[in-house]
Structure formats: structure tokens, C-alpha cells
Amino acid sequence: MSYIKLDSSKLDKFVHENELSEMQALVNAADDELRNGTGAGNEYRDWLDLPTNYDQDEFARIQAAADKIRKDSKYLITIGIGGSYLGGQMAIEVLHSNFFTRNSDETQVIFAGNSLSSSYLSELLDLVGNDDFSINVISKSGTTTEPAIAFRVFKEKLVQKYGEKEANGRIYVTTDAKRGALKREADVNGWESFVILDGVGGRYSVLSPVGLLPIAVSGGNIDDLMHGARDAQNDLTETDVTKNDAYKYAALRNILYRKGYTTEILENYEPNLRMFSEWWKQLAGESEGKDQKGIYPSSANFTTDLHSLGQYIQEGLRNLFETVIKLDTPNEDVIVPSADKDLDGLGYLEGKSMDWVNTKAYEGVVLAHTDGGVPVMTVHMPDQKEYSLGYMIYFFEIAIAISGYLNGINPFNQPGVEAYKTNMFGLLGKPGFEEIGDELNKRL
């Protein structure tokens, strides 16, 4: 039984009753590929048992490093891109107040190295100013350009402020156990290092030190997070699609995809779930978009985007389906106040809770979009606490892996990402890429 519930009751118009059971044989095969390692990319399945089989000593070191950073730093500059930042930022946003970074005395975790924007980096240098800070640089390969540049810049600031010796005690590295430039540099300088296991790909790494250190520094309870993930790992083992909501979600999205619903919009009704969609987009997009096929993962934040994208979703091209993350209990609620005169016409809502209004909006949207020809499923998230988030993370990780196998691809590689990198290196004049650079420059 899943603690996170999938509601597919509004799909009747789009998916016939027999279709799910007719997917069962394919789901069994996908389950075999994933669990028994008979599928492509089988060397990248170590995330499957991270919640039960993580390195306890390293976990304790993460907690100790987080305690130290919370004492000696106003800022933790967390440097990474793709899977090396999305999960951490997502979890911090889900777990804390929307205004956490603005009104708190807690150490602020700020992300860098996830773009090549000079303004962003320069503005961040200004923000940190003369305040105390530490760096957590995260890169599995240890060679990714965006974080490497940001790390150089912040390392220089750190050494200028504290001198080399103290600076070395303020750098925390999360990378491969053996390979990569970052690992070499960490060894030479004696920086505290945390390991990303070989079999844990970037987009599956949030429950490893990649996500755990920044989450712990933000004050998130990583024990509870792992507890939720562990329960998901134990609960979501049933192959029967009617009994495993993660597998059911994987099967349903593949049924819809094969009928031409090729774009999935992940939606929320809470601003601090925005990054959850960004994390999910990498998970789904890099896992499934290959061999010239795959569902295109997109996202929308409601009710905000109902006033911008709502028109398209209701009446535009009918290749969309929606998956709503509906939060059952928000962290806080607000009651609509009463007023002497009903000049704004809101009298009918007096005394009602804002979350009730939000839920009515959600219900209205589901029915309107269903009537407009858009299939809608809902994943119910009980609350925004660590346990629920850990469960959600594992739920979607396993669902997307199964979904990828259902579509006959390797869900664990990302060969297409190299194309832009090769071109960029050629144009930057990186040694070894000169010929490509010459060719490309002629085309510009």
C-alpha cells in the first residue's frame, strides 16, 4: 500500500478499464529489467536501495559537517548543475517557508554554478560580501564547466577572506570516489569529501550526499527524509499495477503517450512545490527523451499559471496530459476575514479557509480540463514534511525508471547531453576540440 496516493479516477474518458491490465505483462517485464538488472543501464541502479543501504559513517559525517557550517557560516554556497543541485534546492524549498531565505537567522543555502550567467555570479559575490561562508561543490564527473567556473570564483574569494588553511576547512566536496578533476583537487588540498556512488546517476542522487548535505544545512531533518524513502522502497515492490501506485502511474502515462498525449504537465497549487517540478523534469526528461521518442516533461504552477497557460491547456493542441501534485495539508492556513460591507463581493467566502478555496479551484480545474480533452491524474502529497518528501522522491524515481523501460529505452544514460558540450568546447578553444571549433566557427 502506498502512503502517497495516485488518483486516476478522472481518466475514464481517456483510458478504458481493460487497458491497464493489458499493460501488466509489460510492467512485469519492466520490473524484471529494473529489479533483476536485465535491462539496459543496469549498472546505474544503486539508488534503488540508497534509503536502506547508505553509508552510516558518511551520513554521520554529513550531519557533523552541517552542524559546523550552521555554526560558522551565514551562507553555504552550493555549487552544482543538473542532478547536482535540483534535488537539494527542491527539498529545501518544499520543506521551508516561502520566505525562508529572507527572514531567517539560519544559514542560507544558495545555489550557484547552475548557469553561465555572469550577472548571477557577480551579484552573489556582492550578496555574500564580507559575511562568513563555506562552499559545497557537487559534481559527479568533477569536470562540468558551469560549476567548475563558479567554484574557481568562490574558491578565490574564500582564500582571500580566510587564507589558504582556513579556506581548506570551509570547502566540502561531493564527487566520485576515484575519478575527476574535483577529486584530484580535493585529495591535494585535503578537503572534506563525500562520495557519489558509481551506480547513482545525477538525477537519482538527491538521497545521497548530493542532496543530504545542503538539506541538512538548511535545517531539514535528513533522518526523517530517509525514513520516508525507506518506507517507499519497502512499500512499492508489488508488480501488480492495481496495487502499486508508482507502477500504475508509469503504466498510465505510457498508455496516454501511445494515444498521442506526448506532453505531460506536472502541476502544483503551492509556490514552494515549483522546484519539485524542476527536479522531476530532469528525472523524466533525461531518463525518457531518447531514440527520438519519449514524453516531453513540462510544468505549471497553479493557480498562477491558469492566468497565463490556462487558455492553452483548456483549448490548445490536444497532446497534453496533466499530473497534479496536490498537497493535502499545507503548512499554514489563512481564514478569509469578514468585512462590514461586502463591497468586494467576497462575502460568500467569509470564514472559509484559503486552502479550501485552493482545493475548490483544483477540483474545478480538473473537471474543466477533463471536459476540454486533457487527461488529468493527481498524486496526493499528505504534507510538506521530510517523511512525505522522502516518500515522494522515491515514488517518482521508481515510477520514471519503470516508465522508461515500458517505452523500450535505457532510462539511465543521457548521451544527447554531450552534443552541446562538444560544440561549446570547440568554440571555447578547449585543447583537444580545435578541429570541431574551426568547423563550427565557419558556420557561425
Ligand SMILES: O=P(O)(O)OC[C@H]1O[C@H](O)[C@H](O)[C@@H](O)[C@@H]1O
Ligand atoms: O554532477 P555532474 O557530473 O557535474 O553533472 C551535472 C549534470 O550534467 C550533465 O550534463 C548531465 O546531463 C546531468 O545528468 C548531470 O546531472
